[in-house]
Amino acid sequence: MTELADRPTALPAATDKSDVQGTAEMRVWRGDGTTGQFVDYTVDVNEGEVVLDVIHRLQAEQAGDLAVRWNCKAGKCGSCSMEINGKPRLACMTRMETLPKGEQVTVAPMRAFPVIRDLVTDVSYNYEKMKSVPELKLAERKEGEVHRMAQEDISRLQEFHKCIECFMCQNVCHVIRDHDENKPAFAGPRVFLKYAELDMHPLSTQHGEKVAYDEGGLGYCNITKCCSEVCPEDIHITDNAIIPMKERIADRKFEPIVWLGDIRSARKDAKQQKKR
Amino acid sequence: MPGTALTEYETHDYDVLVIGAGGAGMRAAIEASKTGATVGLACKSLLGKAHTVMAEGGMAAAMGNVWDEDNWQVHFRDTMRGGKMLNNWRMAQLHAQEAPERVYELEDWGALFDRTEDGRILQRDFGGHKYARLAHIGDRTGLELIRTLQHHTMHRQVEVHMEVKIVRLLKEGKRVVGAIGYRREQGTFIVLNAKAVILATGGAGKIYKFTSNSWEGTGDGHALALWAGADLIDMEFFQLHPTGMIWPPSARGLLVTEGVRGDGGVLRNSEGKRFMFDYISEFFRAETADTEAEGDRWYDDHVNNRRPPELLPRDEVARAINAEFKAGRGSPHGGVFLDIASRRSAEDIKRRLPSMYHQFKHLAGVDITSEAMEVGPTAHYIMGGIRVDAETQAATVPGLYAVGECSGGMHGANRLGGNSLSDLIVFGRRAGLAAAEYALGLAETPKTWGGQIAPIVAETLAPFGRDTGENPYTLHKELQEVMQSLVGIIRVSSEMQEALDKIADLKERAKNISIEGHVQYNAGWGEATDVAALLDVAECVTRAAYTRTESRGGHTRDDFPATDKTYWGTVNNSLHKVGDDITITQTPLPQMPAELQALFEEVKA
Ligand SMILES: Cc1cc2nc3c(=O)[nH]c(=O)nc-3n(C[C@H](O)[C@H](O)[C@H](O)COP(=O)(O)OP(=O)(O)OC[C@H]3O[C@@H](n4cnc5c(N)ncnc54)[C@H](O)[C@@H]3O)c2cc1C
Ligand code: SF4
Ligand code: SF4
Ligand code: FES
Numbered sequence: 001m002t003e004l005a006d007r008p009t010a011l012p013a014a015t016d017k018s019d020v021q022g023t024a025e026m027r028v029w030r031g032d033g034t035t036g037q038f039v040d041y042t043v044d045v046n047e048g049e050v051v052l053d054v055i056h057r058l059q060a061e062q063a064g065d066l067a068v069r070w071n072c073k074a075g076k077c078g079s080c081s082m083e084i085n086g087k088p089r090l091a092c093m094t095r096m097e098t099l100p101k102g103e104q105v106t107v108a109p110m111r112a113f114p115v116i117r118d119l120v121t122d123v124s125y126n127y128e129k130m131k132s133v134p135e136l137k138l139a140e141r142k143e144g145e146v147h148r149m150a151q152e153d154i155s156r157l158q159e160f161h162k163c164i165e166c167f168m169c170q171n172v173c174h175v176i177r178d179h180d181e182n183k184p185a186f187a188g189p190r191v192f193l194k195y196a197e198l199d200m201h202p203l204s205t206q207h208g209e210k211v212a213y214d215e216g217g218l219g220y221c222n223i224t225k226c227c228s229e230v231c232p233e234d235i236h237i238t239d240n241a242i243i244p245m246k247e248r249i250a251d252r253k254f255e256p257i258v259w260l261g262d263i264r265s266a267r268k269d270a271k272q273q274k275k276r
Numbered sequence: 277m278p279g280t281a282l283t284e285y286e287t288h289d290y291d292v293l294v295i296g297a298g299g300a301g302m303r304a305a306i307e308a309s310k311t312g313a314t315v316g317l318a319c320k321s322l323l324g325k326a327h328t329v330m331a332e333g334g335m336a337a338a339m340g341n342v343w344d345e346d347n348w349q350v351h352f353r354d355t356m357r358g359g360k361m362l363n364n365w366r367m368a369q370l371h372a373q374e375a376p377e378r379v380y381e382l383e384d385w386g387a388l389f390d391r392t393e394d395g396r397i398l399q400r401d402f403g404g405h406k407y408a409r410l411a412h413i414g415d416r417t418g419l420e421l422i423r424t425l426q427h428h429t430m431h432r433q434v435e436v437h438m439e440v441k442i443v444r445l446l447k448e449g450k451r452v453v454g455a456i457g458y459r460r461e462q463g464t465f466i467v468l469n470a471k472a473v474i475l476a477t478g479g480a481g482k483i484y485k486f487t488s489n490s491w492e493g494t495g496d497g498h499a500l501a502l503w504a505g506a507d508l509i510d511m512e513f514f515q516l517h518p519t520g521m522i523w524p525p526s527a528r529g530l531l532v533t534e535g536v537r538g539d540g541g542v543l544r545n546s547e548g549k550r551f552m553f554d555y556i557s558e559f560f561r562a563e564t565a566d567t568e569a570e571g572d573r574w575y576d577d578h579v580n581n582r583r584p585p586e587l588l589p590r591d592e593v594a595r596a597i598n599a600e601f602k603a604g605r606g607s608p609h610g611g612v613f614l615d616i617a618s619r620r621s622a623e624d625i626k627r628r629l630p631s632m633y634h635q636f637k638h639l640a641g642v643d644i645t646s647e648a649m650e651v652g653p654t655a656h657y658i659m660g661g662i663r664v665d666a667e668t669q670a671a672t673v674p675g676l677y678a679v680g681e682c683s684g685g686m687h688g689a690n691r692l693g694g695n696s697l698s699d700l701i702v703f704g705r706r707a708g709l710a711a712a713e714y715a716l717g718l719a720e721t722p723k724t725w726g727g728q729i730a731p732i733v734a735e736t737l738a739p740f741g742r743d744t745g746e747n748p749y750t751l752h753k754e755l756q757e758v759m760q761s762l763v764g765i766i767r768v769s770s771e772m773q774e775a776l777d778k779i780a781d782l783k784e785r786a787k788n789i790s791i792e793g794h795v796q797y798n799a800g801w802g803e804a805t806d807v808a809a810l811l812d813v814a815e816c817v818t819r820a821a822y823t824r825t826e827s828r829g830g831h832t833r834d835d836f837p838a839t840d841k842t843y844w845g846t847v848n849n850s851l852h853k854v855g856d857d858i859t860i861t862q863t864p865l866p867q868m869p870a871e872l873q874a875l876f877e878e879v880k881a
Binding site for chain 1: 631798
């Protein structure tokens with residue numbers, strides 16, 4: 001347990017901020033999968049409110065059927081991703097007062113996924129791609145024993161586990177953003193984190209980089225880092241997941257012994273499967 | 277009327293249908309699929325977004341990794357005492373015994389808990405738990421649980437229907453044989469036939485104005501069960517978490533994890549005083565520190581010191597905060613101060629409580645490493661729920677099971693922090709297994725009578741047909757005002773009578789809800805279907821609260837402040853709906869066997 005900090009115990013007062021009311025000009029995308037347009041609204045805003053609050057006020061007062069996806073309103077579930085003033089953001093974590101004062105606020109659905117209605121997109125692509133990652137298989141836990149892992153060996157992977165599946169990294173990745181044709185072959189940065197886990201879990205019995213190339217299309221990624229920049233959880237997707245996998249692949253390609261090893265273990269796997 | 281072919285609907289058949297994909301629902305689906313049963317899973321959001329994802333502090337399991345002295349008996353005793361002895365003892369026992377293995381199993385499936393020095397699962401202190409007992413991952417334990425189960429489910433034979441809102445259970449005679457709902461994305465109807473149905477729909481915080489719950493917490497499962505003839509119990513017990521955010525208004529109610537206090541944070545009033553020492557009840561006096569010095573020593577030595585009063589069970593702390601504020605010693609926006617800044621280093625705070633740091637920084641512009649947080653009680657968890665059998669989670673109608681927050685009994689009058697996540701996995705497994713065994717053992721597939729579907733579809737669509745009428749958002753808001761002001765933290769008979777009258781009035785108005793637009797992802801339609809559930813759940817809470825003429829756990833009566841051992845300590849309130857009427861009866865608590873009772877004698881000695 002940590003030491004009590006060596007500090008005065010006087011109570012620091014929370015800053016007093018009283019509520020101020022105002023209005024905002026909103027430009028919201030309305031439409032279904034085939035047609036749509038931006039519609040302008042003027043709506044009340046209270047101090048401290050986030051974009052999602054304003055959208056909810058629109059629903060309750062002006063546009064009862066405005067479609068928006070959200071759950072937690074606390075930045076924890078990753079449901080409310082949309083493009084606010086052209087940038088992918090979580091609507092529940094974007095405070096109105098952080099946006100340029102007096103200017104219209106544009107709210108649009110994520111661009112890389114098909115629109116269902118208004119701000120709601122069909123994100124099933126991401127769920128489908130996730131299924132391409134093999135199930136994690138850990139070393140067996142023996143009867144009466146528990147797994148032992150050092151904190152320092154799991155911290156890196158815990159970073160990846162912070163992912164709230166907002167799919168904003170998928171949305172900004174140029175490989176698919178305006179290239180639907182690449183989707184069948186490309187899993188995307190969120191899914192690469194999961195491939196990387198196959199290597200990085202201290203008890204893992206698998207490797208991830210080869211399947212990430214063969215099944216996930218890691219070769220399409222040219223390390224632009226747009227995914228890492230947009231991640232609301234600050235996960236270093238490119239530096240900590242993608243690049244290490246690319247390096248391991250490169251190492252292996254130039255190391256005949258490793259390749260031989262791979263072939264051997266592949267044969268062994270095949271034999272074992274036959275036995276079963 | 278919107279322009280889709282609404283008389284058509286798709287149909288699916290399963291051995292087991294699970295409604296809800298939080299921790300409880302997914303764990304149940306995994307176990308059911310292991311038996312070879314066909315399993316369907318329906319949830320009203322996307323997979324992985326359920327309310328469980330918000331859980332922060334951890335899951336309680338007596339693994340004894342930090343304190344050797346811990347074991348299931350101590351956990352059982354803490355749980356029963358926290359629940360003011362009204363818990364179903366058998367559920368509390370199974371929970372305490374099986375939680376450790378369920379946690380290790382999550383680890384086998386890829387969960388990465390924070391570690392002790394020697395590489396085992398680290399456990400943290402929480403209110404009401406004698407020893408540090410909560411397995412956790414920083415302050416985002418629910419996310420880890422959801423994601424681990426989600427990936428495990430993905431590789432099992434479970435058919436998932438996302439963004440499907442179930443509106444009614446289907447019955448054949450007395451037996452539940454499936455469910456009907458609509459796809460939120462398309463607005464089309466879907467019928468799911470099943471031999472057994474497991475409800476895992478979570479809580480009902482949205483009956484209150486200030487709540488930590490996500491929009492999903494509208495008590496759907498409670499209502500679906502009630503409408504299908506099942507009993508609900510303990511509905512008067514609603515947990516107010518003592519520390520919700522109170523500023524800014526748009527963040528009001530958002531949870532501030534108990535982990536802040538578990539990690540050393542203290543509550544202070546406007547005079548800077550640690551007021552909790554003034555509110556130690558007789559029931560917990562023997563085990564609570566009475567000086568700040570002892571309370572501070574406890575963090576490093578649990579054996580020779582007693583726990584600080586900031587870590588009393590939640591009902592006690594919530595009442596104390598309420599009293600301080602009422603006495604004029606509150607914070608500017610109507611709460612009290614939670615101070616970790618003066619107690620731990622900035623670095624420690626950021627490492628152990630990253631989400632809290634983030635949440636206050638982004639939403640309130642407050643840096644919790646240098647400023648105190650303003651906090652106040654927020655509606656958090658409903659202890660009451662569907663009455664179930666302790667071993668199998670079977671409800672009181674055949675074919676129906678319930679697990680997780682929508683079930684009742686496990687937590688009695690007050691839940692201990694961390695005991696919900698472990699409840700989900702312990703009883704999720706049991707429910708999945710029992711429902712699958714029941715389904716596979718049925719000689720014939722129960723048939724759904726097609727005639728019951730058309731009226732449900734018509735009723736669900738009726739609000740579209742009315743050009744004018746009530747706005748569902750307005751009705752929901754009015755209900756929240758009623759519950760917040762009249763059936764809140766301190767209750768009194770006259771106010772609850774007023775609440776019942778107002779709820780009756782709202783029910784009348786709800787018959788005339790009107791909504792505009794199309795059926796695709798229409799939030800107004802969602803509200804309209806929620807309102808029916810919310811109103812019945814609110815009535816159940818209020819009726820049960822009105823009837824229980826004593827104070828206990830998450831139910832405090834101004835007109836009956838004492839705890840009544842002789843009568844109310846021996847019965848549960850049980851609610852049932854026939855036609856339009858909700859009736860209430862008292863049923864005796866199951867008797868605890870002598871060897872378990874002995875555990876409580878030891879404490880007194
Ligand atoms: C902010 C916060 C922090 C918490 N922290 C902790 C903690 O640290 N430790 C702890 O033990 N507990 C904690 N809790 C409590 C705990 O998280 C919940 O009690 C628990 O997650 C409930 O899980 P569940 O599986 O029962 O339901 P939920 O996770 O609520 O899931 C309900 C599921 O049912 C579905 N559903 C609901 N209605 C319908 C319908 N009509 N049709 C179809 N699907 C439907 C939803 O879509 C969802 O998938 C916390 C709660 C909150 C709010
Ligand atoms: S780094 Fe790779 S995955 Fe990330 S956005 Fe760029 S191309 Fe896409
Ligand atoms: S990695 Fe970051 S951006 Fe991508 S889905 Fe996860 S949280 Fe969102
Ligand atoms: S609503 Fe959950 S992240 Fe925004």
